[in-house]
Amino acid sequence: MTDPNMTKDPLVEMQDIHISFGGVKAVDGVSIDLYPGEVVGVLGHNGAGKSTLIKILSGAYQADSGQIIVDGKEAKIENARDARDNNIETIYQNLALADNLDAAQNLFLGREITDKFGFLDDAAMEHKAREVLHRLNPNFKKFTSPVSALSGGQRQSVAIARALLFEARVLIMDEPCAALGVHETKMVGELIDQLKRDGLGILLISHDLHDVFDLSDRLHVMKNGKLVGSVRTEDVTHDDVLGMIILGKMPEHLLHLAGPGATNATGAANGTTHR
Amino acid sequence: MSRLLSKMEVDRRLVGLAVVLLIIWVGFDIASGGRFITPRNIFNLSVQTASVAVMACGMVLIIVTRHIDLSVGAVLGVLAMIMGVVQTDVLPQFLDYNHPLTWVLTLLVGIVVGGLIGSIQGVAVGYLGVPAFIVTLGGLLVWRGSAWWVTQGRTVAPLDQNYILLGGGIEGTIGATWSWIVALIAILAIIYAAIMERRRRLSFEFPVKPIWAEYTNTIIKAGLVLVVVATLNAYHLPTRAAERLLENKGIPVTPENLEISHGIPIPLLIVALVAIILTIAVKRTRFGRYVFAIGGNPQAAELAGINVKRMTVAVFALMGVLCAISAAISSARLQSAGNDLGTLDELRVIAAVVIGGTSLAGGLGTIYGALIGALVMQSLQSGMALLGVDTSLQSIVIGLVLVVAVFSDKYFHRRYSDPTA
Numbered sequence: 252m253t254d255p256n257m258t259k260d261p262l263v264e265m266q267d268i269h270i271s272f273g274g275v276k277a278v279d280g281v282s283i284d285l286y287p288g289e290v291v292g293v294l295g296h297n298g299a300g301k302s303t304l305i306k307i308l309s310g311a312y313q314a315d316s317g318q319i320i321v322d323g324k325e326a327k328i329e330n331a332r333d334a335r336d337n338n339i340e341t342i343y344q345n346l347a348l349a350d351n352l353d354a355a356q357n358l359f360l361g362r363e364i365t366d367k368f369g370f371l372d373d374a375a376m377e378h379k380a381r382e383v384l385h386r387l388n389p390n391f392k393k394f395t396s397p398v399s400a401l402s403g404g405q406r407q408s409v410a411i412a413r414a415l416l417f418e419a420r421v422l423i424m425d426e427p428c429a430a431l432g433v434h435e436t437k438m439v440g441e442l443i444d445q446l447k448r449d450g451l452g453i454l455l456i457s458h459d460l461h462d463v464f465d466l467s468d469r470l471h472v473m474k475n476g477k478l479v480g481s482v483r484t485e486d487v488t489h490d491d492v493l494g495m496i497i498l499g500k501m502p503e504h505l506l507h508l509a510g511p512g513a514t515n516a517t518g519a520a521n522g523t524t525h526r
Numbered sequence: 527m528s529r530l531l532s533k534m535e536v537d538r539r540l541v542g543l544a545v546v547l548l549i550i551w552v553g554f555d556i557a558s559g560g561r562f563i564t565p566r567n568i569f570n571l572s573v574q575t576a577s578v579a580v581m582a583c584g585m586v587l588i589i590v591t592r593h594i595d596l597s598v599g600a601v602l603g604v605l606a607m608i609m610g611v612v613q614t615d616v617l618p619q620f621l622d623y624n625h626p627l628t629w630v631l632t633l634l635v636g637i638v639v640g641g642l643i644g645s646i647q648g649v650a651v652g653y654l655g656v657p658a659f660i661v662t663l664g665g666l667l668v669w670r671g672s673a674w675w676v677t678q679g680r681t682v683a684p685l686d687q688n689y690i691l692l693g694g695g696i697e698g699t700i701g702a703t704w705s706w707i708v709a710l711i712a713i714l715a716i717i718y719a720a721i722m723e724r725r726r727r728l729s730f731e732f733p734v735k736p737i738w739a740e741y742t743n744t745i746i747k748a749g750l751v752l753v754v755v756a757t758l759n760a761y762h763l764p765t766r767a768a769e770r771l772l773e774n775k776g777i778p779v780t781p782e783n784l785e786i787s788h789g790i791p792i793p794l795l796i797v798a799l800v801a802i803i804l805t806i807a808v809k810r811t812r813f814g815r816y817v818f819a820i821g822g823n824p825q826a827a828e829l830a831g832i833n834v835k836r837m838t839v840a841v842f843a844l845m846g847v848l849c850a851i852s853a854a855i856s857s858a859r860l861q862s863a864g865n866d867l868g869t870l871d872e873l874r875v876i877a878a879v880v881i882g883g884t885s886l887a888g889g890l891g892t893i894y895g896a897l898i899g900a901l902v903m904q905s906l907q908s909g910m911a912l913l914g915v916d917t918s919l920q921s922i923v924i925g926l927v928l929v930v931a932v933f934s935d936k937y938f939h940r941r942y943s944d945p946t947a
Contacts, residue, residue, distance in 0.1 A: 332831060347829050349822030351889035352815075360819055361830030363812055370810040378730045 260323055261286050262452040263339070263421050268307060268317035277303045278314075279476040285421060285452040290443060292455045292463035292484075294496055295473035302425070304473070305456050309341035309423055310334035321421075340414035341423040348406060350399035354391075355380035357398055358413045383412045387442060404435035411442055422446065423454045428462045440466055460492055474499035535735050536743070539883045539935070543898045546931075550902065554909035562909060565761035569788055572758070573694040575904040576793035577602075577856040578871060582878040582896040583804045584848035587841050589879055590821040592888030593651060593658035595842070597665030598849050598875055601643055602868030603673040605853035609636040610682030610863030613689055629689040636850035643669065644846020645839055652838030666872065673865040683862035693858030694791030696767045702759045705789035709755040713748045720744050758794075759787040793855045797897070800851065805893045817841060821889035877924070878903050881931045902927075 261284040270278045278300045285291050295301040306312045308319065310331045319326050321337045328334050334341070348357045355377040364379070366372045377394060384391045388408045398406055407427065414422055427443075428436045443453060443466055455463045463470070464484065472479040472495040480501045482492070491502040555562040581598050588595045613632040621628055643665075650661045691698040700708070720740055727734050734740075763771065763786045771786065772779050808814035816837055819827040828834050852871075857863040882899030884891030906927060910920045 331829060335831075343829065347823070347826040349819040349826050349889070351818060351822035356815065356819075357826075360815070360826070361832055363815060365812070370806075371812065371815060373810075374726045374730050374732070377732065 259287055261320075262322065263308070264318075264320040265304070265308060266318045266320065268304060268319075269315045270303060270307060270312060271315060276476050278307070280317075281473065281476070281478045283471045283478065283481065285454060287420070287452055288447055288450045289469065290447055290453045290455060290467045292457065292467035292470045293473065294457060294460060294463065294470055294492065296496060297458055298475075299458075299473040299496075300476040301456055301458075301473045303476075305341075305423055305425070305454065308334065308339060308421075308454075310339075335417065338418055338420040339423065340417065340419035340421070341425070342407075342410045342414060342427070343425050348398050348409060351397050353397055354384065354394055354401075354409050354412075357409055358383070358416055360413075362417065379416070380412070383416050384408060387412050387415070387445070388438075402435060403431045404438040407431070407435070407439050408442065411446070415446075419451065421452045421454070423456070425456045426459075426462070427455055427457075429457075429459075436462075460489060460496065464489060464492065472496055480505070535739070537892070540892075540895065540898070543882065543895065543902070547898060547902055547905065550905050550909065554905070554912065558909070558912050561912060565757050567908070567912070568757050569761045569791065571901070571904060571908055572794045573791050573859065574908060575900050576694070576791075576797050577852040577859075578874045578878055578904065579797045579897050579900040580800050580848050580852045580855065581845075581871065581875045582882070582900045583800050583893050584841075584845040585875050585879045586882070586884050586891045586893055586896045587804075587808075587817050588658075588845055589876075589884050589886060590888055590891045591817055591838065591841055592821055592824070593838070593841070594876070594886075595647070595658065595662045595665075595845050596872050596876075597647065597662040597669055598845065598852075599868040599871030599873075600666045600669035600673065601640065601846060601849040602853045602856065602871055603865060604643075604669045604676065605636050605640050605850045606857040606863040606867045607673045607676040607682065607865055608639055609633070609689075609850075609854060610685065610857060611676055612636075613686045614682055614684075624687040626688060628686045629692070632686065632689060633692075633850070633854055636853060637847050640846035640848075640850030640853075641843045642846070644843040644849070647846075648839035648842030651842065652835040670865075670869075673867075676865070679865055681862055681864040685858065685861055685863070689854070690858045690861050691792055692796070692854050693856070693861070694793040695859070695861070696763060696788075697771070698792045698858070699758075699788045699790060700792065700795065701789045702787035703789075705755050705759055705787070708790060708795070709751050712751045716747045716751070717744055755790065758790050761788045762786060763788065793859070796851060796855065800848065801893050801897055808893060813837075813840070818889060823889075874900075874903055877928045881928065883935060902931075 264282070264284040266282045268278050268281050269276070281300070281304055283291070283293070283304070293301045293305060303312060307314045308328065310328045310333050313329055319328055321339070326333075326337050328337065328339075331341075349360065352360070355373070358380045359376045364372045364375045366375075381394060384394075388405070391405060391408060393401060393405070398409055401409070411422070424443075427439055431439065443455075446453060455467060457463045467484050469481060469483050470487070470492060471481045472492065474496065477499075479495045479499050482495075482501075482505060486505060487502060491505070494500060494502060551563055561567065581602070585595060585598065609632045612635050613628050617625070617628050617631060647658075647661050647665050650656050651658045699705075720743065724734055724740060762768070765784060768784045768786045769779055772783065777783065808817065816827065816832045819830070819832060820834055820837060824834055853868070856867060860867070878900035879891070879896045880886065880899070881902055882892065882895030882897070884896065903924065906924055907920060910923065915923075
């Protein structure tokens with residue numbers, strides 16, 4: 252527990268989450284946590300249950316049992332709106348932007364600013380959009396073009412800005428670097444670093460280790476609906492993590508940190524059980 | 527040229543459409559020996575376009591949300607029949623013939639029933655998940671059949687004296703003085719809107735277009751209003767009709783006061799009103815923003831908290847209401863309601879919308895584009911009729927024009943569209 256972040260209380264904890272679909276246990280007793288100013292990767296093969304777990308947090312699914320604790324209080328998250336009310340924002344893989352609308356229109360979609368007659372106040376929205384996007388990405392210029400004209404990284408900026416604008420404290424990013432070029436990936440990495448400095452907690456969901464290894468402070472690895480283990484990135488190598496993803500086993504030298512789903516479980520890592 | 531247009535922030539597609547329209551008009555004028563671009567023909571053209579134009583405004587929203595409505599012609603038919611029966615059989619039991627309230631109540635019934643029909647179809651599309659193509663194809667048969675059942679096929683006539691003014695006959699215009707007043711209001715509104723928009727952008731220190739572009743834009747728009755109104759005012763009533771009008775009002779007939787202008791026909795005024803309201807709805811309200819968001823990415827819209835199902839019902843209901851207004855215009859113009867009214871109108875409406883630049887893939891389209899599209903379609907039809915072209919050949923030409931229009935739009939858009947523009 253040398254990481255200064257760990258002295259704070261977690262932003263979000265998911266405790267003993269279970270969900271099944273038609274007898275298949277998609278998530279089976281998984282507990283994860285996330286601290287302010289921390290980037291945590293959730294890794295696993297397709298079908299490992301990582302997306303399902305995260306969709307429970309973002310309100311798309313409801314757990315059969317288990318608790319979600321936000322800021323030390325139990326939160327009921329039954330839909331996307333509940334998640335937003337708890338300052339949890341999700342950026343989906345398909346980016347969830349309307350291609351034909353411009354950046355400001357996308358940023359405020361569903362929460363438009365209106366004037367005293369109830370008409371849309373586009374100038375005010377563009378003003379705010381310029382402010383937020385400038386902070387995130389000073390090179391962003393295309394405010395009046397539809398987002399279909401933007402590059403992948405710029406679109407990612409818009410999606411992240413959208414989350415920031417509504418005071419997200421927990422940001423869930425599903426495959427944040429999928430379909431991005433080298434330069435774009437670097438740009439998203441810089442964005443994530445900046446958000447981290449601002450004290451947000453970020454969950455990165457990916458099946459590709461390389462996408463998230465360098466960005467993450469900690470990794471939760473899942474296999475077959477169970478948590479294999481939670482490790483600090485600095486304690487492990489790529490090969491260790493690959494072993495966790497593929498074999499579902501904790502690396503030998505870290506066995507004492509293994510999660511409840513792993514063989515030789517000795518209790519969950521990093522403060523998920525101290526409560 | 528293209529840099530000039532982008533500086534002025536003019537929609538390139540709009541310019542293309544205007545050029546096409548101009549070519550069609552000049553072409554027919556030359557071919558007909560100067561009989562096409564006359565006050566009389568322009569007046570008739572505006573009245574003939576009105577019914578399709580009103581429906582086209584609603585169809586833009588339907589197609590932008592990635593749906594289609596094939597039932598509009600049939601819905602127009604059944605609504606015209608219902609409104610016919612309401613004003614000739616039902617209301618006269620309570621009100622006198624030609625009572626000033628008759629047309630209002632009739633139109634109200636039409637709008638309510640139209641909204642209901644649209645809502646039913648919208649629920650089937652939005653909540654039951656039946657593709658709009660199927661729902662409205664079924665609707666086409668259902669409502670056309672219903673139109674027959676209203677009176678067992680009997681044509682309803684004569685209609686209420688005030689109601690038929692909606693069709694823009696000899697008396698269905700607002701006259702010269704009021705036309706100029708409308709023009710003045712329109713021009714003031716254009717100038718006011720331009721100033722407000724510029725001031726608003728400047729207050730946030732956003733880039734604005736150069737001042738000469740503002741002036742040019744405003745002068746072109748205002749000039750267009752003046753030309754249209756002047757043209758409509760230049761079309762005088764036939765001598766016999768003018769005489770009758772003066773005699774009815776007890777004014778002595780002299781050669782000078784026989785020169786009575788038509789002015790703006792009421793149906794054109796209705797089109798303008800519908801188009802302005804819908805343009806504001808599209809650009810300045812949540813409703814419009816959501817319509818386009820749904821068209822651009824339905825999933826994103828849903829995730830942003832937009833109730834896509836309810837929006838679908840609202841858009842179809844609006845289409846039904848506009849069908850009622852169109853039904854009033856076209857039955858009033860014919861001064862009777864027959865159960866075949868509006869046959870094939872769905873195709874004219876969809877063609878107008880597509881020619882006007884609305885993408886069938888959704889998410890893209892404008893109200894003013896659809897209006898010009900409707901005018902292009904009607905100009906072709908009227909022009910060919912004026913030249914005595916066979917009806918069968920007219921259909922062939924219009925069919926081909928539709929395909930060519932969509933092709934050229936795709937081609938030019940791909941070739942000249944600047945992804946950063």
